[in-house]
Amino acid sequence: MTITWERGMTTVAEFLALSSALTGFSPAELRGTGMVGAYQALVVQQAGAEPLDRLTATVARGGIGPSAFGDGPERELAQAIAQLWYLGTWPGLGGSTAPERDPAFVVSARAYAEGLVWRTFGGHAPSTAAPGHGSWSHPPADPA
Amino acid sequence: MTAPGGRRWDVIVVGAGFAGSLVAKVLGDRGWRVLVLEAGAGATDAGPDRALEAYRTALVKSPNSPYPTSPSAPSPDVPDLTGRPDGGYRAHGYLVQRGPLPYASGYLRANGGTGLAWTGLAPRMHPEDFRAGDFGHGRNWPIGYQDLEPYYRAAEHELGVAADADEQREAVGLPFPDGYRFPMRAIPRSHLDHVMAEALDGRSVRDREARVRLRVTTTPHARNGVPDPGHDGGAGYRPDGGRCVGHASCVPICPSGAKYTPLRTQARWAPSVALVTDAVVTRVRIAANGRAGGVDYLAHDGRTHTVEAELVVLAAHAIENAKLLLLSDAANRSDQVGRNLMDHPVLLTWGLMKHQIGPYRGPGSTSGLEGFRFGPARARRAPFRVEIGNWGWTWALGPPDLRVAELLRTGGPDGRGLFGAELRRTLGDRVGREFAFQFEMEQDADPANRVTLDPRHRDRLGLPRPVVHYDLSDWVKRGIAAAKGVSDQLMGLLGAEDRTRFEPGPAWPGYFEHEGRPYAYRAAGHGAGTHIMGDSPATSVVDQWQRCWDHSNLYAVGCGSMPTVATSNPSLTMAALALRSADRMHQDLLARHRPIRLKRAFEGADLP
Ligand SMILES: Cc1cc2nc3c(=O)[nH]c(=O)nc-3n(C[C@H](O)[C@H](O)[C@H](O)COP(=O)(O)OP(=O)(O)OC[C@H]3O[C@@H](n4cnc5c(N)ncnc54)[C@H](O)[C@@H]3O)c2cc1C
Numbered sequence A: 001m002t003i004t005w006e007r008g009m010t011t012v013a014e015f016l017a018l019s020s021a022l023t024g025f026s027p028a029e030l031r032g033t034g035m036v037g038a039y040q041a042l043v044v045q046q047a048g049a050e051p052l053d054r055l056t057a058t059v060a061r062g063g064i065g066p067s068a069f070g071d072g073p074e075r076e077l078a079q080a081i082a083q084l085w086y087l088g089t090w091p092g093l094g095g096s097t098a099p100e101r102d103p104a105f106v107v108s109a110r111a112y113a114e115g116l117v118w119r120t121f122g123g124h125a126p127s128t129a130a131p132g133h134g135s136w137s138h139p140p141a142d143p144a
Numbered sequence B: 001m002t003a004p005g006g007r008r009w010d011v012i013v014v015g016a017g018f019a020g021s022l023v024a025k026v027l028g029d030r031g032w033r034v035l036v037l038e039a040g041a042g043a044t045d046a047g048p049d050r051a052l053e054a055y056r057t058a059l060v061k062s063p064n065s066p067y068p069t070s071p072s073a074p075s076p077d078v079p080d081l082t083g084r085p086d087g088g089y090r091a092h093g094y095l096v097q098r099g100p101l102p103y104a105s106g107y108l109r110a111n112g113g114t115g116l117a118w119t120g121l122a123p124r125m126h127p128e129d130f131r132a133g134d135f136g137h138g139r140n141w142p143i144g145y146q147d148l149e150p151y152y153r154a155a156e157h158e159l160g161v162a163a164d165a166d167e168q169r170e171a172v173g174l175p176f177p178d179g180y181r182f183p184m185r186a187i188p189r190s191h192l193d194h195v196m197a198e199a200l201d202g203r204s205v206r207d208r209e210a211r212v213r214l215r216v217t218t219t220p221h222a223r224n225g226v227p228d229p230g231h232d233g234g235a236g237y238r239p240d241g242g243r244c245v246g247h248a249s250c251v252p253i254c255p256s257g258a259k260y261t262p263l264r265t266q267a268r269w270a271p272s273v274a275l276v277t278d279a280v281v282t283r284v285r286i287a288a289n290g291r292a293g294g295v296d297y298l299a300h301d302g303r304t305h306t307v308e309a310e311l312v313v314l315a316a317h318a319i320e321n322a323k324l325l326l327l328s329d330a331a332n333r334s335d336q337v338g339r340n341l342m343d344h345p346v347l348l349t350w351g352l353m354k355h356q357i358g359p360y361r362g363p364g365s366t367s368g369l370e371g372f373r374f375g376p377a378r379a380r381r382a383p384f385r386v387e388i389g390n391w392g393w394t395w396a397l398g399p400p401d402l403r404v405a406e407l408l409r410t411g412g413p414d415g416r417g418l419f420g421a422e423l424r425r426t427l428g429d430r431v432g433r434e435f436a437f438q439f440e441m442e443q444d445a446d447p448a449n450r451v452t453l454d455p456r457h458r459d460r461l462g463l464p465r466p467v468v469h470y471d472l473s474d475w476v477k478r479g480i481a482a483a484k485g486v487s488d489q490l491m492g493l494l495g496a497e498d499r500t501r502f503e504p505g506p507a508w509p510g511y512f513e514h515e516g517r518p519y520a521y522r523a524a525g526h527g528a529g530t531h532i533m534g535d536s537p538a539t540s541v542v543d544q545w546q547r548c549w550d551h552s553n554l555y556a557v558g559c560g561s562m563p564t565v566a567t568s569n570p571s572l573t574m575a576a577l578a579l580r581s582a583d584r585m586h587q588d589l590l591a592r593h594r595p596i597r598l599k600r601a602f603e604g605a606d607l608p
């Protein structure tokens, strides 16, 4: 990873650790998607560096259950980061200043393809893989 | 291309979708000069890569999401409807809806039409389907299966259908000529189909007093599989486009080009066929003698153009064909234009299989249960075709995104969210076991289900938007109730966890109650009946050739002509009808003129 963050305290390694705790995928698996830098930048841009730092600190203290997060913004941010990884979609945050616009968006075609949800059961995001003619006849592969 | 104006064409085809592309091909091949006017932007303008990118980055991956739509030719799409919290629905798209229940299908106005986004399932109708009126519901066709049979074969060749004739003969009861072989071998079944066949084949379920034997049957597909060297009397078949490699996004876009789209037929057009995109036809000109003289269209430049031809063919989709006939005050002696709107209301049921079945792989459906389509039961309730759904709960509840969001927000022991390894494990366990049944119900032709025009609602060009009045008859509702009963038994035989649940709310605009029970339907995109075919000008709009009774050189082609929508996905039948009509158009034209190629052949005869 080449990106480092000057504004916030959260380093790339810390963001990976945070993401890993939230998603249940190892840092190596997450790094393999190639999305770490883009996602960290997006979170800082959408949520701000400080809330991310606070969440990083909470999780570093060993809290990943919802009870570890206070109600409100901290838990919402944890959910948003997990969703980002699982779907490649930013769900928007409640505090969004433009409520008339749907604040949710797909980050990129690449992010969609790298969504982790498909890997939980050994699948691929529709339109992104060509496993071969008749591949669907076989029992599913073991989840990644 | 020659300028479309300033000359007289042999044929004008309105709409470069499924039916229009086929008609243009046949007539171009016979040497006629054909002008195709297409309202949408050219799909190829932006290119397939742009469409794929648009699909992958669309938050809601609706059928129209990949395709550039033109503001001057709006299209209805699935997200146009939402259900109200206490039942009922709201429509906020292009179609104005006034019925008790919503017409829940979309279509696509782009070059290639709805056939860009379609699934690609291509079964034939059953011979019995042409005599639906004999069962007391719907109408009889003026033609029978045997009249259409050669054109079914021609359509299967043009679309490139992959299927097994022996299996279709035995399991569906379809007559084929001896030795008939489809262009390609059947598309392999999904793992889910195999699991279902193991549990269901040879068993039976109750439908009232009758028992229906189950047999998982492979569905014919218009997508590329392995060519059958025995096709066409041993000539074989060379498909255009790649082989189906399992991208699992056939609706709405196939990255490998394995799925047939009308653009494939367009690529085979003879040079005498000219296409103009961004050309919204606004009216058919009817002369004093009752013949169609040509059409008016609004072009990209915002100006109205008039073009003239010997023959005019409307192929703008069932609802748009009705709109054009109404705008032109044409073909309506029977007062049936726009009436008899039919669709396939779809009952979805969904559950979790005992083991991982590998959903979201391959085509959306590869097999079905065909035993509920025929027989005396259809006198009592609507018949239906059962599709086994390979894409989990996508159609029923939306893609896995919604399950992720739900677990994050309300999962876990305290209902306050699930994270980490538990989230990963739970998602894998559940999503990997998702499956669905799709019961596609025949809908009867009811003149009260109709498309009208209300000048108070206009589109960007100032054209009245279609106003739809739609409802389901008790016969259809009884069919839906019977299908739910069948589903309950199938779930039992499979040992599956049934998760079906219908409740009013935004996700279910098609919610209704019947005999005290809740149901909801979605729709298959199979709009039909709006310029219904029949054997009398008093009761139908077009004759058996899809020629308007009132105007001898005006044809209206597409599912709008179908007297019954039957239980099979309709486009193969529509394609066969279009090819049959094109033969008739050729005869009509020959009776007045000679095509250019024949003229050239005669001229050439003088040369040494
Ligand atoms: C999501 C989905 C899945 C489907 N899956 C299947 C399936 O698996 N099997 C099956 O059999 N069927 C399927 N269908 C149905 C199938 O797509 C239609 O039956 C078929 O496309 C109808 O063909 P058509 O030529 O009548 O209309 P279209 O294909 O819609 O073509 C009409 C054309 O006319 C143009 N047009 C409209 N108005 C004007 C105007 N005023 N001037 C000029 N041009 C105009 C449009 O832009 C369009 O190009 C599906 C439909 C949907 C929506």
Ligand code: SF4
Pocket: B223, B243, B244, B245, B246, B247, B248, B249, B250, B251, B253, B254, B255, B256, B257, B258, B259, B362, B363, B364
């Ligand atoms: S499964 Fe994939 S390759 Fe096959 S038709 Fe569908 S989208 Fe195309």
